[in-house]
Amino acid sequence: MRGALLEVRDLVVEYGVRGGAFRAVDGVSFTVRRASTLALVGESGSGKSTIAAAIVRLIRPARGSILLDGTDIAALPEKRLRPMRHRVQMIFQDPYGSLDPHLSALQIVAEPLRLRGHDRASRARHAAALLDRVGLAASTHQRRPAEFSGGQRQRIGIARALASGPELLVCDEATSALDVSVQAQVLELLREIQRDTGVAYLFISHNLGVVREISSELVVLRAGRVVESGPTERVLAAPTQPYTRALRRAALDPAALRGRKPRAVLAATPEDSGAEGAPGEGEHP
Numbered sequence: 001m002r003g004a005l006l007e008v009r010d011l012v013v014e015y016g017v018r019g020g021a022f023r024a025v026d027g028v029s030f031t032v033r034r035a036s037t038l039a040l041v042g043e044s045g046s047g048k049s050t051i052a053a054a055i056v057r058l059i060r061p062a063r064g065s066i067l068l069d070g071t072d073i074a075a076l077p078e079k080r081l082r083p084m085r086h087r088v089q090m091i092f093q094d095p096y097g098s099l100d101p102h103l104s105a106l107q108i109v110a111e112p113l114r115l116r117g118h119d120r121a122s123r124a125r126h127a128a129a130l131l132d133r134v135g136l137a138a139s140t141h142q143r144r145p146a147e148f149s150g151g152q153r154q155r156i157g158i159a160r161a162l163a164s165g166p167e168l169l170v171c172d173e174a175t176s177a178l179d180v181s182v183q184a185q186v187l188e189l190l191r192e193i194q195r196d197t198g199v200a201y202l203f204i205s206h207n208l209g210v211v212r213e214i215s216s217e218l219v220v221l222r223a224g225r226v227v228e229s230g231p232t233e234r235v236l237a238a239p240t241q242p243y244t245r246a247l248r249r250a251a252l253d254p255a256a257l258r259g260r261k262p263r264a265v266l267a268a269t270p271e272d273s274g275a276e277g278a279p280g281e282g283e284h285p
């Protein structure tokens with residue numbers, strides 16, 4: 001089995017709310033292995049994005065550790081974290097908001113290369129190669145983000161993330177805004193990139209169809225806690241938790257397959273309302 005790249009241990013993340021702290025992530029542990037894909041699933045509000053934000057250090061956890069190759073990046077002072085930041089990159093549901101509208105695709109992808117010390121010629125060469133790699137023809141490289149489709153913008157986001165030379169890509173609903181055929185193309189691209197570069201993915205999604213395609217390991221979250229985890233095929237073939245069964249049914253719902261959040265279709269049937277209670281319960285108001 002491949003070695004561990006990212007080990008999340010007993011992670012607790014809290015948000016300050018009126019009257020105290022709200023615990024959005026409550027004692028979560030999992031391991032992402034090198035060159036492999038672990039999916040985090042769970043209904044809206046279960047804590048997926050909060051975990052992602054803690055991993056890329058947008059938020060500091062209240063407790064627990066996030067070990068990247070054995071170094072606890074949750075505890076590192078900013079100065080010591082800086083040289084490691086390029087090792088973990090993130091791609092978002094809609095990269096549009098994070099792509100500078102005034103820059104060309106080539107300039108967007110060149111920026112992380114500048115930060116890594118590439119000179120101008122090397123930046124142009126590498127950025128063009130990365131855009132080619134994600135399937136964007138040279139004739140499009142000078143276009144601005146608004147001149148691309150959603151799927152193409154996601155490709156720019158992937159190329160930009162790759163420009164940092166990451167070992168881990170955190171993909172937060174990275175294909176959810178895309179229609180099904182474009183989604184399949186982007187998933188295939190991510191798989192090819194993993195084969196070529198050995199990058200690992202932490203793949204956050206509410207869509208079990210997508211998760212089945214891309215991940216080897218699965219962690220199911222509910223109200224900030226892990227309710228089930230293991231090899232994806234095993235967990236999906238024989239979920240032991242009522243909540244996972246409800247999620248699996250939701251994945252078969254056409255609305256879920258179109259990329260909508262399945263909250264509305266998550267009402268558990270009586271057979272599923274076991275000790276875990278009905279999905280949606282315990283959600284933060």
Ligand SMILES: Nc1ncnc2c1ncn2[C@@H]1O[C@H](COP(=O)(O)OP(=O)(O)OP(=O)(O)O)[C@@H](O)[C@H]1O
Pocket residue numbers: 015016017022024042043044045046047048049050051206261283284285
């Ligand atoms: N800044 C914040 N302040 C207070 N509570 C927050 C904040 N951000 C998120 N939360 C709460 O933390 C919980 C987890 O939110 P999070 O966004 O991590 O869930 P999620 O599983 O990613 O949901 P989604 O699928 O809708 O993106 C939710 O109950 C949410 O309301």
